[in-house]
Amino acid sequence: MKNLSKLNDFFESIKPQKVGIVTHVNADPDSVGSACGIYVLLRDYFNIKRARVIFPEGPSRLSKKLMAKYTILKDYAESVSEEDAYIIVDAQSLETLGREKNEILSKPFFIIDHHQLNDVMVRKAYDYVIREEVSACILVYEMLKEARLSCHVNVLNLLAAGIIFDSKRFLRATPRAFKVIYELLRQGIHYNEIIEVLSEEMDVSERIARLKAAKRASLYKSGKWIIAFANVSAFEASAARALIELGADLAFVASESKGHLRISARSTSKFYKETSINLALDVMKTLCTVMEGTGGGHKTAAGFNGRGRLNDAFNFLIRKLEKLLGYKLSSIT
Known part of the structure; x- marks a missing residue:
């Protein structure tokens, strides 16, 4: 009790x-x-x-x-x-x-x-x-x-x-x-x-957000891991899941509006099991040390909600991941 x-x-x-x-x-x-x-x-x-x-x-x-x-x-x-x-x-x-x-x-x-x-x-x-x-x-x-x-x-x-x-x-x-x-x-x-x-059909605006994330995604490689970063105007979590479904091991999707910033992060179970990188504790909560806002979630699904610039956040996340993974992130073109 x-x-x-x-x-x-x-x-x-x-x-x-x-x-x-x-x-x-x-x-x-x-x-x-x-x-x-x-x-x-x-x-x-x-x-x-x-x-x-x-x-x-x-x-x-x-x-x-x-x-x-x-x-x-x-x-x-x-x-x-x-x-x-x-x-x-x-x-x-x-x-x-x-x-x-x-x-x-x-x-x-x-x-x-x-x-x-x-x-x-x-x-x-x-x-x-x-x-x-x-x-x-x-x-x-x-x-x-x-x-x-x-x-x-x-x-x-x-x-x-x-x-x-x-x-x-x-x-x-x-x-x-x-x-x-x-x-x-x-x-x-x-x-x-x-x-x-x-089992409702996905809203057309959500489908568009997922497709835009795929179109806009910046791809990086670290060792054997593929990492994707993208920006949309809404449905960040759904778009991050879509990037994982398309083949990314780790995905960050953000939206920025009038100084307000939202980021959703998703990873595969394999990525977590082999790297032990907890998206909530090791990544999103650390973003709160350099940006005003709150971060949390789960090992393979987490988010940040606060204020800041999207580019600054993504740059921080790239540096953080390089430190955690022990490899430089190389751009995939």
């Missing part, structure tokens, strides 16, 4: 009248599933009646589709409004809270996350439940299980959808992910239906 005890201590100390459950902007299925699970936990276990889910700047199109199919929330908010405390779920960094960041940080908050988080965010929190996993929904499911709550099948479906989505249909998986999905199947989730809901 350790995780529930931490959350209980938070509520006992703060004694909030209104609690906001907050995710990152453009909340994806993992954010939605974990936020809805925490909402049920607060309502049915902690008996907190004035809790609401906040998706800053709104959920993604796919998430809206999931919530319409598996209804749990009567409504949700897209901005904060006089909450006394917050539960931050699946946010990865302060910057991903969007325009609500300063208001949220002005109140006590508790973190539930599956990313390797920036130390600043963790230090500011009252307490946290953080463990690297493929999905935040795994952590939330385990908390609901600790509480011995019997959840409506729609809650279970949303938790399963989050795990399936963030694991890329188990291309990235852990024993715990398979264990949780097994238990959810035993409880009656609609697995095939969830897969169908998640």
